Amino acid sequence: MTRAGHHASRSGSDHQVTRLRTRCPHCNAWARIRTSYVITALYTELRFECQNDACGHIWLASLEVLRTLCPSDTPNPEIQIPLRAQPAPSENAMAEPAAMRAAG
Numbered sequence: 491m492t493r494a495g496h497h498a499s500r501s502g503s504d505h506q507v508t509r510l511r512t513r514c515p516h517c518n519a520w521a522r523i524r525t526s527y528v529i530t531a532l533y534t535e536l537r538f539e540c541q542n543d544a545c546g547h548i549w550l551a552s553l554e555v556l557r558t559l560c561p562s563d564t565p566n567p568e569i570q571i572p573l574r575a576q577p578a579p580s581e582n583a584m585a586e587p588a589a590m591r592a593a594g
């Protein structure tokens with residue numbers, strides 16, 4: 491693993507999301523996040539690239555805040571996240587197909 495090639499020096503250190511990893515749905519090799527697009531405070535789109543040179547798959551995935559497990563001590567009044575203890579969210583939240591956004 492080479493850390494030297496990490497050039498994520500855009501705006502400080504809040505790029506922890508890029509440490510996430512997932513596997514390529516095609517070849518099951520590890521994939522890396524190349525770019526993250528913050529759509530809203532609760533929804534981020536991630537561009538993954540398969541690390542298997544023979545595959546080369548690049549895709550867009552979504553990262554969505556689902557539930558609060560431990561409440562914030564500095565809550566933002568504009569941010570409303572369901573608590574785990576509450577019943578399931580209303581079906582309004584499920585009506586929108588979040589994965590069907592244009593991939594640019």
Ligand SMILES: [Zn+2]
Nearest residue numbers: 514517540545
């Ligand atoms: Zn692949």
